[in-house]
Amino acid sequence: MKILVLGGTLFLSKAVATEAIARGHDVTCAARGESGLVPVGARLVPLDRSAPEFGSLVEDWDAVVDVARTPSWVRDALAALADRTKHWTFISTINVYADDATPHGTPETLPLLEPIPDDREQTGPEVYGGNKVACEQAVQSSAKASLVIRPGLIAGPGDPSGRYSYWPSRLADGGEVLAPDHADRDVQLVDVRDLAAWIVHCAETGTTGVFDGTSPVARLGDVLAQTAAGVGAAPELTWVDPDFLVEREVNPWSGARSLPLWLPLPDYAGLLSHDVTASLEAGLRIRPIEETARDTLAWLRDNPDEMKTGLTRAEERQVLEDWHTIRA
Ligand SMILES: NC(=O)c1ccc[n+]([C@@H]2O[C@H](COP(=O)([O-])OP(=O)(O)OC[C@H]3O[C@@H](n4cnc5c(N)ncnc54)[C@H](OP(=O)(O)O)[C@@H]3O)[C@@H](O)[C@H]2O)c1
Secondary structure: OEEEEEOOOOHHHHHHHHHHHHOOOEEEEEEOOOOOOOOOOOEEEEOOOOOOOOHHHOOOEEEEEEOOOOHHHHHHHHHHHHHHEEEEEEEOOHHHEOOOOOOOOOOOOOOEOOOOOOOOOOOOHHHHHHHHHHHHHHHHHHOOOEEEEEEOOEEOOOOOOOOOOHHHHHHHOOOEEEEEOOOOOEEOOEEHHHHHHHHHHHHHHOOOEEEEEOOOOEEHHHHHHHHHHHOOOOOEEEEEOHHHHHHOOOEEOOOEOEEOOOOOOOOOOOOOOOOOHHHHHOOOOOOOHHHHHHHHHHHHHHOHHHOOOEOOHHHHHHHHHHHHHHHO
C-alpha cells in the first residue's frame, strides 16, 4: 500500500511509519523534520502545516494517517488530499470525552466535548479536547472512509511526555517506592508499538469507525509489579493516601513534583477505565507490560534527558519520611 503519514518524525507517528515499512508498505512522511528523522525506508516530504504547500503530495494514496491537533491543519490536509485517498485515519485522544468520571465507558456511551473548530484564538491543554473533536468531525465529513482512534496514555521507547517512563526508571532503582493511593485503582496504557501496529492493520483492512486505543483495564498494583519485573527489580511499595499527597503538594499525572499514573478520584475515575472490547475485536493486541517497561528503561538509559516528569528521588524520600512520621 502507498501510505502517507502526516508526521513521522516523533513517537506515535514515527512508530506508525516504522511499522508500515516493516510490513512492506511504501511510506511517505510529511513534516518539517524538526522533531527528528523519519524511519529508515520512509521518504520525507518537507511540509510546514502552518503554511502548507501540498502540491507535491497531491497523488493517489491508499491510506493517510494524521496525528494533528490543530483543526485548520486537518481541514487543509483533507481539502488537498481526501478526494484521492481511500482510507483516512485520524489519531485523536480520550480527552475528547466530556465525562472523565464514569468507568467502563465506550465511544458509544460517553458524551463528547463541544467541538472547538477555531484554532486561531486559543491553543493549549484547555482547548485540546475540543480541538480534537473538531478535527474528528472534519475527517468524518470529508474522508471517503474514516477511522478515528482515541488513544489513552501512550507508553514506550521514545515517549516525549515521560508519563509512564517515570515508573520503570523509579522501580529499577529499588528500595522503598512511593505509590499513589491503593493497588486496586484502575489503570490503562498502551505501548506505542502496539498502537502503531493496530493503526497499520486497520489501514490494511479498511477498518472504519471510532475506537478507543488503549489496553484493557488493569489494577495499578499489578501494572507496577509487572513494570518492576520487567526491569528486574523487587521494590517495596508504600501506598500513600491521596489527601496526604495533595497536602505535601505532590501533583497528579505529570509535570514537576508529580506521581505519574495517579489521577484524582472521583473526577477521573473513568479516564483510565474504558471498555475496549470493540478495539480488541478490531485487532488491537497488547504486549505484556514487562516488555514495555524493559524497553522504555533501555531507551531512557540511552536518552537520560527524556526523564521529564515525576518526583525527584529527594522529593520522594521526604514525602515518605513525613508519611512514616505522622503514622508513627
Ligand atoms: N502521548 C500520549 O499519551 C497521547 C495520548 C492520547 C493521544 N495522543 C495523540 O497521539 C498523537 C501523537 O502523535 P506523535 O507521537 O506523532 O506526536 P505529535 O506531537 O502529536 O506530532 C508530532 C508530529 O507532527 C509534526 N509537526 C509538528 N508541527 C508541524 C508543522 N508545523 N508542520 C508539519 N508537521 C508538524 C512533527 O514533525 P516536525 O516537528 O518534524 O515537523 C511530528 O512528526 C497525537 O495526535 C496526540 O494528540 C497522545
